[in-house]
Amino acid sequence: MSEQATVRMEGVGKLFHGVQAVEGVDLEIRRGEFFALLGPSGCGKTTLLRMVAGFEMPDRGSIRIGGRDMTGVPANERPVNMVFQQYALFPHLSVAENVAFGLRVRRTPEPELRERVAEALASVQLAGLAGRMPAQLSGGQQQRVALARALVNRPELLLLDEPMAALDEKLREDMRQELKTLQHRVGISFLYVTHDQQEALELADRIAVMERGKVVQVGAPQEIYEVPQTAFVADFVGVSNLIPGKVVERERLLVESAPGASRRVVLALDGFGRVEAVSRSAMETGARVTLCLRPERIHLAASPVEDLVNRVLGMVERALFLGSEIHYHIRLKSGTLVRVHDSYSPLQPARREGESVYLQWRAEDSTVLTR
Amino acid sequence: MLAAAGWATLLFLYMPILVVLVFSFNASQYGARWGGFTWEWYARLAHNQNILRAAWNSLLIGVVSSALATVLGTMAALAVERFRWARPELWEGFFFIPIVVPELMMAIGFLLLFGVFGFPFGLGTLLLGHTTLNLPIVWLIVRARLKKLDPRLEEAALDLGATPWTAFWRVTFPLLSPAIVGGALTAFAISIDDFVISFFVAGPNSTTLPIQIYSMLKFSISPEVNALSAVLFVASMVLVGAAHFLQDRKEGYVH
Numbered sequence: 001m002s003e004q005a006t007v008r009m010e011g012v013g014k015l016f017h018g019v020q021a022v023e024g025v026d027l028e029i030r031r032g033e034f035f036a037l038l039g040p041s042g043c044g045k046t047t048l049l050r051m052v053a054g055f056e057m058p059d060r061g062s063i064r065i066g067g068r069d070m071t072g073v074p075a076n077e078r079p080v081n082m083v084f085q086q087y088a089l090f091p092h093l094s095v096a097e098n099v100a101f102g103l104r105v106r107r108t109p110e111p112e113l114r115e116r117v118a119e120a121l122a123s124v125q126l127a128g129l130a131g132r133m134p135a136q137l138s139g140g141q142q143q144r145v146a147l148a149r150a151l152v153n154r155p156e157l158l159l160l161d162e163p164m165a166a167l168d169e170k171l172r173e174d175m176r177q178e179l180k181t182l183q184h185r186v187g188i189s190f191l192y193v194t195h196d197q198q199e200a201l202e203l204a205d206r207i208a209v210m211e212r213g214k215v216v217q218v219g220a221p222q223e224i225y226e227v228p229q230t231a232f233v234a235d236f237v238g239v240s241n242l243i244p245g246k247v248v249e250r251e252r253l254l255v256e257s258a259p260g261a262s263r264r265v266v267l268a269l270d271g272f273g274r275v276e277a278v279s280r281s282a283m284e285t286g287a288r289v290t291l292c293l294r295p296e297r298i299h300l301a302a303s304p305v306e307d308l309v310n311r312v313l314g315m316v317e318r319a320l321f322l323g324s325e326i327h328y329h330i331r332l333k334s335g336t337l338v339r340v341h342d343s344y345s346p347l348q349p350a351r352r353e354g355e356s357v358y359l360q361w362r363a364e365d366s367t368v369l370t371r
Numbered sequence: 372m373l374a375a376a377g378w379a380t381l382l383f384l385y386m387p388i389l390v391v392l393v394f395s396f397n398a399s400q401y402g403a404r405w406g407g408f409t410w411e412w413y414a415r416l417a418h419n420q421n422i423l424r425a426a427w428n429s430l431l432i433g434v435v436s437s438a439l440a441t442v443l444g445t446m447a448a449l450a451v452e453r454f455r456w457a458r459p460e461l462w463e464g465f466f467f468i469p470i471v472v473p474e475l476m477m478a479i480g481f482l483l484l485f486g487v488f489g490f491p492f493g494l495g496t497l498l499l500g501h502t503t504l505n506l507p508i509v510w511l512i513v514r515a516r517l518k519k520l521d522p523r524l525e526e527a528a529l530d531l532g533a534t535p536w537t538a539f540w541r542v543t544f545p546l547l548s549p550a551i552v553g554g555a556l557t558a559f560a561i562s563i564d565d566f567v568i569s570f571f572v573a574g575p576n577s578t579t580l581p582i583q584i585y586s587m588l589k590f591s592i593s594p595e596v597n598a599l600s601a602v603l604f605v606a607s608m609v610l611v612g613a614a615h616f617l618q619d620r621k622e623g624y625v626h
C-alpha cells in the first residue's frame with residue numbers, strides 16, 4: 001500500500017473530566033499539504049494537535065503518521081515537530097542553541113549540526129541573530145526561531161498552534177506570505193491550527209472546520225466558502241445572511257454534473273417571501289431549511305434587473321465605507337436585516353442611507369442548508 | 372511623621388546588631404564602656420579549641436543537612452508538579468505547616484522520637500533535625516519557581532526528540548537551578564544559626580556554634596562572644612544575599 005497520507009486519523013476521541021474535547025474525528029492529511037484546522041475557541045483544535053504530537057493520548061480511535069500507528073509512541077519518537085502558540089523557546093539557550101536542540105539530542109555530528117542550523121536560520125532570515133538570547137528578540141523574530149527550531153529536524157509533519165496569535169496585524173500578514181513560501185520550499189506537510197477564518201482561507205490547501213469537538217466539513221477553501229454544509233460553517237467562515245424558511249416547490253432535475261445533481265427549488269423564506277434557489281440534495285416540500293446568501297452575491301440596483309430572478313425591496317439603513325468595499329445594512333419591509341457588500345469605485349456613487357434599493361441575486365448565488 | 376516612624380523602626384531593628392558589631396571591637400573586657408578599638412577578640416576566637424570544634428560541627432551539619440534537604444526538597448517539589456497530584460494546595464499546606472510550627476515543639480518532638488528509638492544523641496541526630504528543619508524551606512523556594520516555569524518548555528524539548536530524562540537535565544534543571552542554589556544557601560544559613568533544635572538534639576561532643584555561644588554566655592558576656600556573633604552574622608548575610616541574588620538574577624527566563 002503506497003502511503004499518500006502523512007497523517008490518517010480514524011475515529012479519534014478524547015474526554016477530559018467529562019468534557020468531550022474531541023469526538024469521532026476522521027481526517028487525512030496528504031503529503032506536502034498545507035492543512036488548516038479551523039474552529040472557534042474551545043472546539044478542540046489544540047487537543048487534536050496535541051494528540052498528533054503525542055502530548056495527549058486519544059481515548060478512542062487511532063492516529064497513523066507516515067503509515068505507522070502512533071498508539072503508545074511517545075512524543076520524542078514521533079516524526080513531527082511543533083511550533084507552540086507562545087513559541088516556548090528555551091530562555092536559557094541562544095537562538096543557535098535553540099535551533100540546534102533537536103539535532104544535539106539526536107547526537108548529530110558537529111559539522112553537520114552547524115551547517116544545518118545555519119541553513120535553518122538563513123531560511124527564516126535570522127542568520128545575523130544566532131548569538132542572541134530569546135528575550136532579546138521581537139515577537140516576529142521569536143516566531144521565526146520557533147519555525148527554524150522545528151524545521152531543522154526535517155519532520156514529516158509540522159504542527160502549528162495559532163502561530164500568528166501573538167503578532168500584530170501588519171506582521172501577521174507578512175508572516176502569512178512567508179510561511180506559505182516556506183512551506184512550498186521545504187515540501188513538508190503543515191497542520192495549522194487557527195480560529196481566524198481569513199488565515200485559513202488564505203493559507204490552506206484544505207480546511208477542516210471543527211465545532212464542539214467534531215469535524216463538520218473538510219474541503220478546499222473555495223468549497224468551504226461557496227458550499228458550506230451547515231449553518232455553523234456558513235456563519236463561521238466569512239459573513240453570511242442565514243435566512244430560515246421552508247421548501248414550497250421542487251422542480252425536476254436541472255443539471256446533471258459533478259459533484260451531484262442540482263435541482264431548482266422554490267423556498268418560502270421568513271421575511272423574504274418566495275425565493276428560487278439551487279439545491280444539491282433531494283428535498284421534500286415542507287422541509288425546514290436555511291438559505292445561505294453571501295453579502296457580496298447580492299446586487300443592489302435602483303430598478304429591477306431582468307435576469308436576476310430573486311428580487312426584494314429594502315431600505316439602506318447604514319453604509320460603512322471600508323476603502324475598497326462598502327458594507328450595507330439593509331432593512332426589508334418585513335423588518336429583516338440583510339448585509340450586502342459592494343465594491344467601491346469613485347465612478348459609481350454609493351447608496352445613501354435612507355435610499356430604497358432592490359436586492360437581487362440568481363438562484364445559483366445561494367446555498368440551501370438542511371442543517 | 373510616617374517617615375520618622377519608619378526610621379525609628381529600622382533603628383530599633385538594627386540597634387542590637389549594631390551594638391554587637393561595635394562591641395566586638397571593644398578593647399575593654401568588662402561592662403558597657405568603650406575602651407578603644409581592637410582585633411583581639413577575633414584573634415582569640417581563632418585559637419579557642421572549643422569554638423573551632425563547634426565551628427567545624429556547624430559547618431559540617433550545615434553543608435550536609437542543606438545538601439540533603441535540597442535534594443529531597445527539590446525532588447518533592449518536582450513530584451507534586453510532575454505527577455499533577457490531586458489538590459496541590461493541600462501539599463503546599465503540608466509543606467508549609469512545619470515552617471510555622473513552633474520550633475520548640477519540633478525540638479521536643481525530636482527529643483522524644485530519638486529517645487523512643489534509642490538513637491544516640493550526636494552528629495546523627497543533629498543532621499536529621501536540621502534536614503527536617505530545612506526541607507520545607509527548600510521545597511517552598513523550588514516549588515515557587517517551578518510553578519512559574521512554562522510546562523510547554525519541557526514539552527518542546529520532548530517534541531524535539533529529547534527523552535524525559537534529557538529534557539529535565541537540559542531544560543528544566545538549568546531553569547530551576549537558581550532556585551535550587553538559592554534554596555540550598557538559605558537552608559545552610561538557617562542551619563548555621565539554628566539554636567532551639569540543635570540544643571535539644573545535640574550530644575556532648577556535637578556542640579554547634581550557637582550552643583557554644585550560649586554556654587559561654589552562662590559565665591559572662593565576653594567580647595569573644597560578640598566577635599563570634601559578628602562572624603556568624605556576616606556569614607549569614609553573605610549567604611542570604613547570594614541566595615537572593617541567584618533567585619532574582621534569572622527572573623527574565625521565567626514566562
Ligand SMILES: Nc1ncnc2c1ncn2[C@@H]1O[C@H](COP(=O)(O)OP(=O)(O)OP(=O)(O)O)[C@@H](O)[C@H]1O
Pocket residue numbers: 016017019020021039040041042043044045046047048195
Ligand atoms: N488538560 C485539560 N483538562 C481538562 N479539559 C481540557 C484540557 N485541555 C482542554 N480541555 C477542554 O477541552 C476543550 C477543547 O480545548 P482545546 O484547548 O482543544 O480548544 P481549542 O480549540 O484549542 O481552543 P482555543 O482556540 O481557545 O485554543 C475545552 O472545553 C477545554 O476546556
Ligand SMILES: [Mg+2]
Pocket residue numbers: 045046047
Ligand atoms: Mg488552542
